[in-house]
Amino acid sequence: MPNPRQYQFDLPATGRPTDAMIDESWYPGIQAYWERSTSSRIFDAILGIKAVVIHATAGSSSAGAVSVMRDGSASFHWLVPDEDEPQHGQLVWACAPEARAAWHVRNSCHHPDVNTDAARVNHWSLGIEVVNRQAGNDAFSDWQVRATARIVRYCWAKYPNLRHIVSHAKLDPDRREDPGAHFPWAEFKGYVLDGSADNVPAVALNATPAGEISNGVIAAGCCLG
Numbered sequence: 001m002p003n004p005r006q007y008q009f010d011l012p013a014t015g016r017p018t019d020a021m022i023d024e025s026w027y028p029g030i031q032a033y034w035e036r037s038t039s040s041r042i043f044d045a046i047l048g049i050k051a052v053v054i055h056a057t058a059g060s061s062s063a064g065a066v067s068v069m070r071d072g073s074a075s076f077h078w079l080v081p082d083e084d085e086p087q088h089g090q091l092v093w094a095c096a097p098e099a100r101a102a103w104h105v106r107n108s109c110h111h112p113d114v115n116t117d118a119a120r121v122n123h124w125s126l127g128i129e130v131v132n133r134q135a136g137n138d139a140f141s142d143w144q145v146r147a148t149a150r151i152v153r154y155c156w157a158k159y160p161n162l163r164h165i166v167s168h169a170k171l172d173p174d175r176r177e178d179p180g181a182h183f184p185w186a187e188f189k190g191y192v193l194d195g196s197a198d199n200v201p202a203v204a205l206n207a208t209p210a211g212e213i214s215n216g217v218i219a220a221g222c223c224l225g
């Protein structure tokens, strides 16, 4: 069986997507709860992001996962629904603003392979939870794995210093095993590195790339900084 405490890969220096879309919706009502279960980031909310941490919930429903945010005990940025939920195959749940530090890894956790052993992982990372029982043979669906990979590609396009994709188990090996031995890490990595499913609309792809623009015109009234 694969060991989730070894799950990690670093994004290559080349191949960063220019764009990658995710089908996401806010979890209903979560806006009333994220403020009490997240913190202001101590680093720049874009340039300070170095890692995405992959979790699995050890539960059977999105509602069960979200209850920890309602209780103010933990939080995460995205939640990937389980096979038997109607949102499966359709969308992932946004649960906290990316600009906030979610509480998905203990502050004391660190690893030399991940952002040079820095602690306070939540402040320089984003967290994805995948709904899975983490018991018996509850398999992750291919859609769950692809949806998780698409979130990572979206982050790769958006956060220029994002480098590390790592399991919760690697960061907290004494207390956590998620996303677990059943999470197909090698396939997941393949989906992250393969941009063929980025789903960027032609209307966006057809814009002139910024690097090819020679003369900009800024409307009167605008100013710098």
Ligand SMILES: [Zn+2]
Pocket: 054, 055, 056, 104, 168, 176, 178
């Ligand atoms: Zn976790």
